[in-house]
Structures are given as structure tokens and as C-alpha cells.
Amino acid sequence: MASEITYAEVKFQNTSTAAVVKVPPETKKHERHPQKYPPWLPWLISLLLLLVCIALVTVLLEEGWTCCPKGWKRFQGSCYYLSGDAMSWAASEQNCTGMGSHLVVINSKAEQDFLSKEVKKPSRGENHYIGLSAQDMGQWHWVDQTPFNVSAAFWREGEPSNPDHEKCVVIHRTSGALNNWNHVQCNSHNRICEAAAVIV
Numbered sequence: 613m614a615s616e617i618t619y620a621e622v623k624f625q626n627t628s629t630a631a632v633v634k635v636p637p638e639t640k641k642h643e644r645h646p647q648k649y650p651p652w653l654p655w656l657i658s659l660l661l662l663l664v665c666i667a668l669v670t671v672l673l674e675e676g677w678t679c680c681p682k683g684w685k686r687f688q689g690s691c692y693y694l695s696g697d698a699m700s701w702a703a704s705e706q707n708c709t710g711m712g713s714h715l716v717v718i719n720s721k722a723e724q725d726f727l728s729k730e731v732k733k734p735s736r737g738e739n740h741y742i743g744l745s746a747q748d749m750g751q752w753h754w755v756d757q758t759p760f761n762v763s764a765a766f767w768r769e770g771e772p773s774n775p776d777h778e779k780c781v782v783i784h785r786t787s788g789a790l791n792n793w794n795h796v797q798c799n800s801h802n803r804i805c806e807a808a809a810v811i812v
């Protein structure tokens with residue numbers, strides 16, 4: 613008697629399982645039937661979306677989604693700090709280093725032009741140290757070891773002149789629009805620090 617009851621229960625479970633398994637294939641046939649778009653369309657849409665994303669990222673990078681600390685000026689890939697106070701050239705370089713930067717290294721005419729215009733603004737001091745100095749007269753070198761290029765130097769008229777004790781270089785505010793470098797004593801002037809702008 614006990615074995616007959618067990619057989620009846622197993623049969624009932626098999627029947628219900630079979631009923632569940634049969635349903636999905638019929639449903640799938642109905643879903644596949646009305647295919648209104650070509651199979652490659654999803655791929656095309658994905659590709660287009662990817663291209664749009666790449667274009668957006670490229671534009672943002674080229675436009676310079678960069679930022680500078682408050683009070684610093686941005687130009688191309690750099691940030692510039694023009695000080696309101698004056699100190700020696702060595703202390704100026706130390707001060708810039710302490711802010712994660714260095715005394716400005718002028719690499720191009722565009723950079724020189726930008727800085728000249730900044731220095732000439734009414735609120736600025738007269739002379740601003742740049743990162744160019746000489747241990748021996750005529751042996752000019754940049755603080756970041758960029759080779760000194762005579763053809764990309766912006767000396768004011770008559771400079772560099774001879775005094776042996778003037779081994780540091782400033783942008784001179786009242787000199788020409790572009791050619792305004794003057795070599796001076798290293799004792800006390802304003803300064804321009806330069807740091808790489810941060811890409812956000």
C-alpha cells in the first residue's frame with residue numbers, strides 16, 4: 613500500500629514539470645517572427661554612440677578642460693602666478709617650488725606675448741623675475757634645464773649688456789611689447805611662477 617502512494621506523487625510532479633518546459637519554445641517563436649529591422653542595426657547604433665563619445669572626449673581635451681589654482685592665470689597648458697610682493701631670485705624660485713611650480717620658463721613667442729600683456733596690467737609691479745639666470749656672464753640657463761635658445765630670447769634693446777653682477781633676468785614692465793627681458797641684480801623683484809595646468 614505504501615509503495616502505491618509514493619508512485620502516484622512522482623507521476624504528478626513529472627506532469628507539472630513537463631507542462632512548464634513546453635511553454636517557452638512556443639513563446640520564443642512568436643517573439644522572433646515579427647523582425648522589423650535588419651540584424652546589423654543595433655551594431656550600427658552602438659558604433660555611432662561610440663564615435664560620439666570619442667568625439668566629445670577629444671573636443672574636451674583639445675579645448676583644454678584644464679584648471680588652475682585660484683589667483684593663477686591659465687594660458688595653453690600652463691598656470692601662471694604673478695606675485696604682488698618682491699624677494700630675491702633664489703627665494704623666488706624657492707617660493708615657486710613650494711607651490712608645486714617653478715620660475716617661469718618661456719618656451720614660445722605666444723607665451724612671451726601672453727606674459728608681457730599680464731605684466732603690463734596696471735596693478736602689476738615693475739619687474740618680474742623669470743626662470744633664467746647665469747652663473748657666469750652669458751651662460752644663461754633655465755631652471756628646468758630647457759636649453760637656452762638665443763633665437764627665442766626676448767631681450768630689450770641693448771640687452772644683455774655687460775655688468776658682471778647682473779645675473780638674473782626679469783620681464784621689464786615698461787619695455788617693449790615683446791622684447792622686454794632685462795638682466796638685473798638677483799636681490800629683489802616680483803616673480804612669475806609656472807605650473808602645468810591640471811586636466812579635469
Ligand code: CA
Pocket residue numbers: 690716717718719723806
Ligand atoms: Ca613655459
